[in-house]
Amino acid sequence: PIWRAVLALALPALAQQYLHLLVQLSDRYLADNFEISDPTARKTYLSALTTANYLYWFVSSYTVVVSVGATAVVARFVGARDFSLAHRAVGQAICLGIAFGLLGSLAGVFGLPSLIAMLQLKGDAADYAVKFLMPLAALLVFQITESACIACLSGAGDTHTGLKVLGLVAVLNIPLAWVLCFGVGSWPGLGFAGISLGTGLSHVVGCIVLLTILARGKSGLRLTLANLVPDIRLIRRLLWVSVPAAVDSPVSYTHLRA
Numbered sequence: 001p002i003w004r005a006v007l008a009l010a011l012p013a014l015a016q017q018y019l020h021l022l023v024q025l026s027d028r029y030l031a032d033n034f035e036i037s038d039p040t041a042r043k044t045y046l047s048a049l050t051t052a053n054y055l056y057w058f059v060s061s062y063t064v065v066v067s068v069g070a071t072a073v074v075a076r077f078v079g080a081r082d083f084s085l086a087h088r089a090v091g092q093a094i095c096l097g098i099a100f101g102l103l104g105s106l107a108g109v110f111g112l113p114s115l116i117a118m119l120q121l122k123g124d125a126a127d128y129a130v131k132f133l134m135p136l137a138a139l140l141v142f143q144i145t146e147s148a149c150i151a152c153l154s155g156a157g158d159t160h161t162g163l164k165v166l167g168l169v170a171v172l173n174i175p176l177a178w179v180l181c182f183g184v185g186s187w188p189g190l191g192f193a194g195i196s197l198g199t200g201l202s203h204v205v206g207c208i209v210l211l212t213i214l215a216r217g218k219s220g221l222r223l224t225l226a227n228l229v230p231d232i233r234l235i236r237r238l239l240w241v242s243v244p245a246a247v248d249s250p251v252s253y254t255h256l257r258a
Contacts, residue, residue: 048128069242074155091227097148101141108137139200149210158219
């Protein structure tokens, strides 16, 4: 029955969102248990953490610039049994993921202090927020590219591979963030920044695994170097679908919060 086929595709995609949430919740748990004895300093720290988490949510909206178009265009070509263009679309989606990821990384690394200042955070609170977000910003290109790969596989009807890889990311994130934050043995760890660095590194692993899977061929899709050469017409087609969805995502969230 069609409803079973729909659920078979939808439920793993839903589970992927819960895995993203699990990663964020584990980071929040570690951050909440980060020892700060001074009550005033802890209040400042929690204020920074709330702002940092809100900005980190924006990353999810930012990935939509690539992911929605990748799923739609790849699905169109796969449905038409035009796998040559489907392979091409995969390469272009990953090109977009790398481009937007690098753009976001540069904007984050060089613009975070100014952005935090615009949000009226000052002093120690601003420093805490920048320390937490900086590793995520520096490694953003891997998270965006990871999302592009998962979106392409979803367009080919494969929602299980993305679920498995994100499961790996979630499993890696918890011990990595814990060790990098609190240290191990005689090494004291990196403190607050180690939490987000663990998250960023787990996405690096997820990105590499997905690129390897696509390079070997998966679900009728294959990533080749030739298809990574920019194709302006196909990139425009991907953005034509993705950009409205990316604009709608934060607007919908704002209405929901209101």
